[in-house]
Amino acid sequence: MIKRMFAIIILVVIMFAFWLAYLEIGELKNEYAKNYYLDKGFEETGSKNLVTAIYLDYRLFDSIFEAGILLLAVTGIMFMSKNDERR
Amino acid sequence: MRISLILVCISRLLYPFILLFGFYIILNGDKSPGGGFQGGVILATAFFITYFIDPKKIINLKLLVKIEKYLFALILIVACISYFTNGEFFTNFIPVDSPIENKRIFLILLNFFIGLKVTTGLIAVFSAFIEEGR
Amino acid sequence: MRIETLLQIIMIIIALTIILDKDNLRLVIFSSAFSLIAASLYYMNKSPDVALAEAAIGSAIIPLIFIIAIEKQKQFIVVNHLNDEFLDRDTGKGYKVLEEFAKHYGLKLSVYKNDDGQIQGAFRERNIDLIVEKSPQDNRKYLFIGKKASILMNKLEQMTKDIEDIKIIKVEESERYD
Structure with missing residues (x-):
């Protein structure tokens, strides 16, 4: 019973926090980056798709290590499944 | 495991079209929605269909992981070429003042490598799941 | 009523069904349907890139892996x-x-x-x-x-x-x- 009450209280607190964040969305608007990409994205990268322009040119460093994370996950799964001494 | 004949026939019919769609999404990633990751995932789905056609297929997992490693190294090299042409790491290796049409070469190249890398990685994960305990 | 509102309501109902259901296989199918609706909502909110990835991963690859895992536990x-x-x-x-x-x-x-x-x-x-x-x-x-x-x-x-x-x-x- 105490556990359930505790869970409900936590849920109410989280909902209150989300509601406060929702009220502040309008004040935090910043359109500088959006306007920059819309104006110069095509000229600087040559890509009509702005998503590609961002992840292959402006943020290429992040994309490369995202690919590295996939490589790490695959090698981890291989290690786990081959470590079974089945053959 | 018994597989219905209808499923096998439909899979055989769909397989080339899904492959075509995946390559279309990868190679047109710079002017239409999509890109390397999405196209790679669709190519991997196309490969999974072949498990319905032939469930007893055996895949060389070590070779796949090796291919993936080399593709990752290739992506790194392509991203680092720009240091010698532009003097800056991790950006387009074609000079800034060249025509826009030429800059697409870099995007298509990198999209293609990322797509192949995602495909091999997902195929390796999925095949490891299937062959576990068989 | 706009179609997006309808899809969102269906999505909430499917999510509740996933939580309350006990049958594993049916649950996987429901989660696949959930991803499909999420993909169409992404498309309606003008982000087709995310919709492609969601449709391929959420409704094809993850259900396949879950079904294989269930089949091996039986x-x-x-x-x-x-x-x-x-x-x-x-x-x-x-x-x-x-x-x-x-x-x-x-x-x-x-x-x-x-x-x-x-x-x-x-x-x-x-x-x-x-x-x-x-x-x-x-x-x-x-x-x-x-x-x-x-x-x-x-x-x-x-x-x-x-x-x-x-x-x-x-x-x-x-x-x-x-």
């Missing part, structure tokens, strides 16, 4: 080291207990007779769930030996709590029971 393999009829099909007392257990959890029960060559490291080599033996000290008790990490062993222990001549022993995954 067998319950028992190795029989006894010489009497405790685990004989249809007549044995222990077989009845195990059959009831397997039927309750929707598993497929398969009992193998012992052969001494394969006992060594049996847990790791052949993915065995349970070994049945006679107790060396007390001649009337039967030992059920299984992995400690398995959740099924806890349920089997609860089920056989009030049967007197069955004793359950849980072993670590790495150690070998000789």
Whole structure:
């Protein structure tokens, strides 16, 4: 019973926090980056798709290590499944 | 495991079209929605269909992981070429003042490598799941 | 009513169904439908890139991996080291207990007779769930030996709590029971 009450209280607190964040969305608007990409994205990268322009040119460093994370996950799964001494 | 004949026939019919769609999404990633990751995932789905056609297929997992490693190294090299042409790491290796049409070469190249890398990685994960305990 | 509102309401209903449902296979299908609706909502909110990735991953790859995992868990393999009829099909007392257990959890029960060559490291080599033996000290008790990490062993222990001549022993995954 105490556990359930505790869970409900936590849920109410989280909902209150989300509601406060929702009220502040309008004040935090910043359109500088959006306007920059819309104006110069095509000229600087040559890509009509702005998503590609961002992840292959402006943020290429992040994309490369995202690919590295996939490589790490695959090698981890291989290690786990081959470590079974089945053959 | 018994597989219905209808499923096998439909899979055989769909397989080339899904492959075509995946390559279309990868190679047109710079002017239409999509890109390397999405196209790679669709190519991997196309490969999974072949498990319905032939469930007893055996895949060389070590070779796949090796291919993936080399593709990752290739992506790194392509991203680092720009240091010698532009003097800056991790950006387009074609000079800034060249025509826009030429800059697409870099995007298509990198999209293609990322797509192949995602495909091999997902195929390796999925095949490891299937062959576990068989 | 706009179609997006309708899709959002359907999405909430499907999410509640996923939480409340008990059948694993149906649950996977529901989660696939959930991803499909999410993909169409992404498309309607003008982000087709995310919609492509969501449609391919959420409704094709993840359900396939889940279905394979469920399919591999459906067998319950028992190795029989006894010489009497405790685990004989249809007549044995222990077989009845195990059959009831397997039927309750929707598993497929398969009992193998012992052969001494394969006992060594049996847990790791052949993915065995349970070994049945006679107790060396007390001649009337039967030992059920299984992995400690398995959740099924806890349920089997609860089920056989009030049967007197069955004793359950849980072993670590790495150690070998000789």
